[in-house]
Amino acid sequence: MLASPELDRLYVVLVSTRNPLNIGAAARAMKNFGFSQLRVVRPYALAFREARSAVGAADLLRRASAFDRVADAVADCQLVIGTTAARNRHLLQPLRQLPEGARVIRRRLRSSRVALLFGPEKRGLSNEDLSHCHWLLRIPTCPEHGSMNLGQAVAVCLYDLVRTSGVKPQAEKIALASAGEVEAMTRHLFETLQVSGYVNPQSAASTEAKVRRMVRRLRIPASDTDTWLGIFRQILWKVRKTPAS
Amino acid sequence: MLASPELDRLYVVLVSTRNPLNIGAAARAMKNFGFSQLRVVRPYALAFREARSAVGAADLLRRASAFDRVADAVADCQLVIGTTAARNRHLLQPLRQLPEGARVIRRRLRSSRVALLFGPEKRGLSNEDLSHCHWLLRIPTCPEHGSMNLGQAVAVCLYDLVRTSGVKPQAEKIALASAGEVEAMTRHLFETLQVSGYVNPQSAASTEAKVRRMVRRLRIPASDTDTWLGIFRQILWKVRKTPAS
Incomplete structure (x- = not known):
């Protein structure tokens, strides 16, 4: 079972959500399962305003922050995960199914901030959105009916994160660079x-x-982050001085 | 994992549902997780009619049957389970939490028809409705925010029924660059x-x-080795062309 500091390290990130009912439903599911950190990226302004009145989750929605870019919304997280229905798409990142993926996330939440991204209703996360992710998470749905309602997908993922599993996860041993640092290197x-x-x-x-x-x-x-950033900076400074070829 | 005949033995029974969006959402979740048998008891007539147009689940909704009484809707089932948020209520039946309850249901679906009841949005199942149930099922939510959105509750229960239990988390088996390749990059x-x-x-x-x-x-x-080597080579070639500083 996740304890309170771990619950607060999970950031639910809704990208380009259109329907205020879905933002409200996501917030309500977060309250149901004890999560508190909601971020939205490029929401339709009206959708975000309307959602703020969602029953039972008004405080959570008021504290939700809005970002223009996925990179900014995940900058302070050490692990970034994109949800996907994984149909008709050649995936470029590792894919985990939910029960296994939730175990990995639970383990990482002991020491890291984790961002869990959900894409817009019709199309899901774009390849650009997905390129910010370390790996992708799929809810094991029927292949012919893979695409879930957004609010339901959020609820299922959060439920699986908090339900008691009998497995003893091992402590994560190395703290990793945050997404913001990794993006700066990139x-x-x-x-x-x-x-x-x-x-x-x-x-x-x-x-x-x-x-x-x-x-x-x-x-x-x-612990290597500063050194790598210094290396990248120095090389960039050097190549900029080169005459154009 | 549940097989097809077992999936078809589960009857999702929506009692006195008011909102057509929730009937549609329940139907969509059923399609997502491979279930097919929907029954409704005393739905608001308009809600049921409107729901029949739900995207992706029209066939399932067309085949859904409507009943006036819970007793009739569950008459051909061997096991009847009521879902409940279990707040402020003196429960008269045994209560199981979802992960354990789902295991019991999976086992019974091998040979029995099982009805899973969901109550109306505001109040949940009445004591009369619950009296038809062998035991009650609760999704493990926070005590202060126990009440779930109906469509989300259906999705979470059905997900837990179909998710593969007992999955062995696999160690990530990525082949890594050889020492020689790493040294070349270095x-x-x-x-x-x-x-x-x-x-x-x-x-x-x-x-x-x-x-x-x-x-x-x-x-x-x-699998990334060649690309990284190409990147390092190109940068080295470029910095070598720079005038000495």
Whole structure:
């Protein structure tokens, strides 16, 4: 069972949600299962305002913060997870099913802040949104009816996180770099690659997403973060001084 | 995991549901998790009619049957279970929490038809409704925020019925870069750092060892090795072209 500090380390992040009922439903499920930290990215302004009146979760919604970019909403988290129905999509990150994925999240919540992203109702998270994630989480639905209602998906994920499992998870041993630090490295590296002529301007966006995913696969220890950032900064400073080729 | 005949033996019974969105949401969750048998008792006529247009679950809703009394809706079932938030109520039947209760239901579905009752939005199942039940099922919510949204409660219960219990969490089996490949990256990176002025010649040996240890802490996937080597090569090529500082 998760204890209070662990519950407060989970950030539910709703990306581009359209329907105020769904924001309200997500907030209500969070209250039901003891979670408190809600963040929204690019919500439809009206949806966010209307949702703030949701029954039983008004305080949680008032404290919810809004962001323009996924990168900012997850910057202080050490683990970022995207939910996906995983249909018709070539996935570029590791995928875990819910019962197993929840165990991993529970373990990480002992020492880390974890962001759990939910995409907009019709399309789910975009590939750009997903590129900020370390891995993806799927609720085991029928292949023919994979796409869940947003409020229901949030409820199912949060329920699975708090239900008592008989498994003893092992303590996570290494603290990892936060998403904000990892993104700072990604930006330095990508700019270095642009200046170095590695990036074809035609496909810059997909190269950037590819680099972002690769950096996230590295598991960078928190204690190495400053050194890596210093290294990336120095290299970028150097390549910028080079004459154009 | 439940197989098809077992899934078809579970009857979701919605009692006196007011909101068509909730009937639709329940039907959608049933499709998500592979269930097919929906029954409604005394629904508000309008709610039931409107719900029949719910996206993705129209066939299931068309086949749903309506009853005037709980007794009739569960008459052909061998086990009848009522869901409850269990607040402020002196319960007269045994109460099971969801993860344990779902195990019992899964077992009984091998040979029996099971009815799972959900009450109306505001008040939940009445004592009369509950009196038809063999035992009661509670989703483990916070005591202060026990009452769940109806569609979310249905989704959570059905999810818990179908999720694979007893899954062995798999260790992540990613093949990592070989020591030779890691060392090649280390050499490229270190030379880049030398050319970039990051390395103090006085302490070059200890800086090199430090960089080597840091790169080894990264856990680089084997499948990313070639891309990382290409990146390091390109950056090194670029910094070498820079005028000395």
